[in-house]
Amino acid sequence: xxxxxxxxxxxxxxxxxxxxxxxxxxxxxxSDLYLMEDYEVPFNEVERYISMxxxxxxxxxxxxxxxxxxxxGRTFKVEEGVLIPRPETELLVEKILTTVNKDRPLKGFxxxxxxxxxxxxxxxxxxxxxxxxxxxxxxALQLAYQNACMHQVQDRLYLMEGSLFEPVRGMRFHLVVSNxxxxxxxxxxxxxxxxxxxxxxxxxxxxKGYEFYEKIASEIHHFLEEDGMFFLEIGHDQGSVVRDxxxxxxxxxxxxxxxxxxxxxxxxxx
Ligand SMILES: C[S@@+](CC[C@H](N)C(=O)[O-])C[C@H]1O[C@@H](n2cnc3c(N)ncnc32)[C@H](O)[C@@H]1O
Numbered sequence: 001x002x003x004x005x006x007x008x009x010x011x012x013x014x015x016x017x018x019x020x021x022x023x024x025x026x027x028x029x030x031s032d033l034y035l036m037e038d039y040e041v042p043f044n045e046v047e048r049y050i051s052m053x054x055x056x057x058x059x060x061x062x063x064x065x066x067x068x069x070x071x072x073g074r075t076f077k078v079e080e081g082v083l084i085p086r087p088e089t090e091l092l093v094e095k096i097l098t099t100v101n102k103d104r105p106l107k108g109f110x111x112x113x114x115x116x117x118x119x120x121x122x123x124x125x126x127x128x129x130x131x132x133x134x135x136x137x138x139x140a141l142q143l144a145y146q147n148a149c150m151h152q153v154q155d156r157l158y159l160m161e162g163s164l165f166e167p168v169r170g171m172r173f174h175l176v177v178s179n180x181x182x183x184x185x186x187x188x189x190x191x192x193x194x195x196x197x198x199x200x201x202x203x204x205x206x207x208k209g210y211e212f213y214e215k216i217a218s219e220i221h222h223f224l225e226e227d228g229m230f231f232l233e234i235g236h237d238q239g240s241v242v243r244d245x246x247x248x249x250x251x252x253x254x255x256x257x258x259x260x261x262x263x264x265x266x267x268x269x270x
Contacts, residue, residue, distance in 0.1 A: 001046050004037040010053045017062050018053070024066050025049050059193030071117040074124070076147050078115055082140045083202040085117040088258050089179050092233045092265050093121050095256060099229065099267065100175055102126045109133065109168055109223065111178035111216070113159065114202065116144030118177055123153035134160045134167045137201055164212075165219050172225045178216065179233035184209035209235060213242045213266075217249045224270060232266045239263030 003026075007018050019030040025045050028036070041049070052065050063069040063084045068077050071085035072093055078084050100106060106129045110119045113133035123129055135141050141159050148154040160167035182205040183191070195203070205211050213232065220230060234242050239255040243266070246253045251268045258264035 001041055002037065003033055003039045003041060006041060006046065006049055007033070009050070010057055013053055013056050017056060020062060021052055021056070021065060022049055025052075059197075061194045061197050064197060071115075072121045074121065074151065076115050076117050076120070077143060077150065079139065079143055080197055081199045081202070082137065082143050083114045083179075083198050085115055088264055089118065089233055091256070091258050092177065092179060092231055093118060093125075095265050095267055096122060096175060096177060096231050097125055099231075100126070102128060104128060106130070106174045107132070107172075107225075108175040108177065109171070109173045111164055111176070111212075112136075112140075112180050113144045114140050114179075116147040116157070118179065119144070119157055120147050120151050120153055122177075123148075123156050124151055130156045130158075132158045132160065132168055132171070132173070134162045134164075136161070136163050137199075164215055165223055168223060171223065172228065173223055174225050174228050176216075176220060176223060176228065176230040177232070178212070178230075180212035180216070181205045182209050182212065182233075182235045182238060210238055210241055210245070213238075213245050217245045217251070220251075221249070221270060226270070229267060229269045232268075234263055234266055236260075236262035236264070239266070242266050 006022055019033055023030040023033055025048055063078050064080050068075050069084055072090050076085055108129055108131045110133040113119055113135045119131045119133045123131055141161055144159055148157045181203050183203045185204050185207050243253050243255055246268050253266055253268040255263055256265040
């Protein structure tokens with residue numbers, strides 16, 4: 001079959017997804033495909049493409065089929081059960097990069113490293129930084145290690161299996177960052193099928209959704225240097241509740257909105 005014929009299959013799947021998938025299989029860029037419309041695709045590739053298209057139609061995420069996704073202009077490996085890096089999370093990284101003093105040695109900690117997209121990006125952008133990062137999901141830790149190796153920052157990233165602050169008891173950091181699970185449990189059933197492949201551990205924060213912020217607020221003072229700061233991604237409607245949680249514990253916080261005008265990042269300090 002020809003490229004154009006393949007791109008016209010499965011009308012329910014978006015053109016963009018089909019372009020990304022076929023380009024990935026043929027190892028060309030999506031825009032190359034416009035010049036290859038009459039190219040006769042070898043049988044094996046046709047078979048692979050058609051079976052992946054069926055999976056897409058069933059709601060399997062494109063990113064997992066590709067095995068990689070972009071974050072902050074770089075490629076990260078992704079795998080089923082580990083959160084796919086989101087564009088909103090780039091704002092969290094941006095806030096850190098524009099806030100911290102990058103010219104001095106810095107020690108950071110990330111709760112819930114996932115693919116490692118946040119920690120690895122920070123390490124690439126801040127050469128004086130060393131990051132510690134944990135996750136309760138061993139698959140995420142393996143993936144984060146692979147991504148750290150791919151971007152050659154594995155010597156400055158210490159990955160630990162464990163919950164919240166448990167693996168770093170007794171340590172203090174200049175920055176603590178987290179994009180914790182923040183969706184309320186009751187919303188699981190109504191989430192799109194594609195999102196569910198990322199797993200409850202990645203997404204569900206607890207009955208209220210904002211339980212992780214409560215847990216972080218109750219402990220974080222033990223783990224921050226005197227001038228330390230924390231940077232948290234939040235759900236679009238969690239700005240005021242998360243502000244209250246931290247202010248009640250005596251922290252100063254600022255809430256920032258994303259490009260869509262939704263609450264997205266909380267920056268705080270003691
Ligand atoms: C929303 S994902 C964020 C992943 C990644 N940091 C990102 O921004 O793409 C939340 C991550 O927290 C992890 N997690 C869930 N509960 C945790 C806990 N109690 N302690 C540490 N990590 C946890 C999940 O496994 C998941 O990788």
